[in-house]
Amino acid sequence: MSHVHAMSDDQVAGELKKMTAFIRQEAEEKASEIRFKADEEFASEKAKLVREETSAIDTSYEKKFKQASMSQQITRSTVSNKTRLRILSSRQELLDSLFEQGSKKLKEVSKDKGKYQSILKNLILEGAYAxxxxxxQVKARKxxxxLVKKAIEEAQSEYKEKIGKDVSISVNESDPLPEGSAGGVIVAGTGGRIDINNTFEERLKLLETDALPSIRVTLFGENENRKFHD
Structure with a gap:
């Protein structure tokens, strides 16, 4: 017959204490492991959110920068175009003013009779050659x-000298140029169906058309037509 040794209360308490300590240690280790994993997941999620937010901020900044850049380019282009139009408008005003002044001074040319007669002769000759x-027939102011008759005599002599044949030129006294005209003549041939308008007003119009490019170069420089840069 074997003897079973009964554990004393102290021994039972000691074993329970060991078991409790072992369970507590395992629980603490498990809790520590859970906390570590939670911290890892938190750090990973945090890093992911930071990356996403940074990317979103970068994208937003880039978009706003492009918008600002585009807005700046549009503004610069608008200002440039307005400036160009203002410059062109000012230049045109200057040119209009020059020709307007020229038109006013035309009437003063006929006051110097000697000079005016020479001009009339050349205008008549130009028409005769053409x-x-x-x-x-020559139309002139009454x-x-x-003066025109004297100019005609000179023109006829020079025409014969240069061309080698006579030309008969007369004044059309029945149909004069209006007295408001600045002067000059209209030379007509073939029964009046063809004429050369050499009035001062017409010559100024031709000058305005034909000489305008040269006048622009003189006034505004050779690069007058260059593109305007921002």
Missing amino acids: LAEDKL ADFD
């Missing part, structure tokens, strides 16, 4: 008839 006909 028309190349035997008989021509007040210029006497």
Whole structure:
């Protein structure tokens, strides 16, 4: 018959204490492991959120920068265009003013009789050379008839000297140029169907058209037509 040794209360308490300590240690280790994993997941999630937020901020900044840059370019282009139009408008105003002044001064040319007669002769000759006909008529202001007749005599002599044949030029006294005209003549041939308008007003119009490029170069420089840069 074997003897079973009964454990004393102290021994039972000691074993329970050991078991409790072992369970507590395992629980603490498990809790520590859970906390570690939680910290890892938190750090990972935090890093992911920071990356996403940083990327979103970068994208937003880039978008806003592009918008600002585009807005700046549009503003610069608008200002440039407005400036260009203002410059072109100012230049046109200057050119209009020049030709307006020229138009006013035209009427002063006929005051110097000697100079005016020479001009009339050259205007009549130009028409005679262009028309190349035997008989021509000249229209002029009534007040210029006497000067025109003298100019015609000179023109006929020079025409014969240069061309080698006679030309008969007469004043059309029945149809004069209006007295408001600045002067000059209209030379007509072939029964009046063809004429050369050499009035001062017409010559100024031709100058305005033909000489305008040269005038622009003189006033505004050779690069007058260059593109305007921002």
